[in-house]
Amino acid sequence: MSETKKFLYVNRKAPYGTIYALESLEVVLIGAAFEQEVSLAFIDDGVFELAKGQDTKGLGVKNFSPTYSALGDYDVTRIYVEKESLEERGLTLDDLMHLTYEDEDDDWAEKDSIHLVTRAELSKIMHEQDVLFDF
Amino acid sequence: MKLTIQVNEGPYQHEAADSAYNFAVAALEKGHEIFRIFFYHDGVNNGTRLTTPPQDDRNIVNRWSELAEKHNLDLVLCVAAAQRRGIVDADEMKRHGKDANNIAPGFRISGLGQLIEGAIQSDRLVVFGD
Numbered sequence: 385m386s387e388t389k390k391f392l393y394v395n396r397k398a399p400y401g402t403i404y405a406l407e408s409l410e411v412v413l414i415g416a417a418f419e420q421e422v423s424l425a426f427i428d429d430g431v432f433e434l435a436k437g438q439d440t441k442g443l444g445v446k447n448f449s450p451t452y453s454a455l456g457d458y459d460v461t462r463i464y465v466e467k468e469s470l471e472e473r474g475l476t477l478d479d480l481m482h483l484t485y486e487d488e489d490d491d492w493a494e495k496d497s498i499h500l501v502t503r504a505e506l507s508k509i510m511h512e513q514d515v516l517f518d519f
Numbered sequence: 520m521k522l523t524i525q526v527n528e529g530p531y532q533h534e535a536a537d538s539a540y541n542f543a544v545a546a547l548e549k550g551h552e553i554f555r556i557f558f559y560h561d562g563v564n565n566g567t568r569l570t571t572p573p574q575d576d577r578n579i580v581n582r583w584s585e586l587a588e589k590h591n592l593d594l595v596l597c598v599a600a601a602q603r604r605g606i607v608d609a610d611e612m613k614r615h616g617k618d619a620n621n622i623a624p625g626f627r628i629s630g631l632g633q634l635i636e637g638a639i640q641s642d643r644l645v646v647f648g649d
Binding site: 389391 | 603636
C-alpha cells in the first residue's frame with residue numbers, strides 16, 4: 385500500500401451525548417499508522433469536541449479531550465475549525481484547546497495545529513480530498 | 520468501481536442499515552465491486568445472529584449473511600466497537616472468558632485498520648449513518 389491519499393475526518397457532533405466523537409478519534413489514531421495525508425475538520429456541534437476545560441465528572445463518563453493534544457505526536461497537524469460553527473455557538477478560538485505540533489521541517493518549531501476556516505474555505509478543502517470520513 | 524461501505528448505525532433503530540444493504544445490492548447489480556463492508560459504532564449490531572425480528576419483518580442480519588455468501592463479501596465488525604456492545608466471535612469469547620459468542624455467519628471481527636485499508640484500496644468510501 386504505497387499509495388497516499390488525502391483523508392479528511394469530519395467531526396460534526398458534540399463530544400458527549402453520543403459516542404461518535406470518541407469513536408471517531410479512535411479511527412484517527414489507528415489511521416495515523418497508515419501514513420496518509422490526514423486532516424481533521426470540526427463543524428456544527430463538533431466544535432465542542434475541542435472546547436477547553438471539559439469536565440465530565442458529573443456525567444460519569446471518561447473525559448477523552450486530552451487525547452486531542454496528542455494528535456501532533458501522531459503527525460496529525462492540520463485541524464480545521466469552521467468559523468461559522470464557532471460563531472453560531474458563541475465561541476471563539478480562545479474557548480478551544482491550544483493544539484500544537486513540532487514541525488520537523490522547521491527545526492522542530494512548535495506550531496499551531498488549529499486553523500480557523502470559513503464555511504466556503506472548508507467546502508473547497510473538502511473538494512480537494514480523496515476520502516471523507518464523516519462522524 | 521471499487522467500493523468500501525461503512526455502516527454506522529444499528530439495525531431496526533435506524534434506516535442506515537437498510538439503506539446500506541439496498542445500496543450494496545444495487546451496486547452489485549450494476550457490476551461494481553465491493554471491497555469491504557465495515558460496521559462501526561452501533562453498526563456492529565448488524566452482525567449478531569441472536570437477532571430475532573417479528574416474522575413479518577425483514578431479517579436484517581440474515582440478509583447481510585446471505586448477501587455475503589452469494590457475492591463472497593467481506594463483512595467486518597470493528598473489534599473495539601463490538602467489544603463495547605457485546606458482539607463476540609469464538610476467539611473473542613475465549614480471549615475475554617465469555618460464556619457465549621453471537622457473531623452471525625459471513626461476518627468477521629477485526630480492527631479499524633480494515634476501514635482505513637478499505638478507504639485506501641477503494642475508489643469510494645460510502646458512509647451510512649447520522
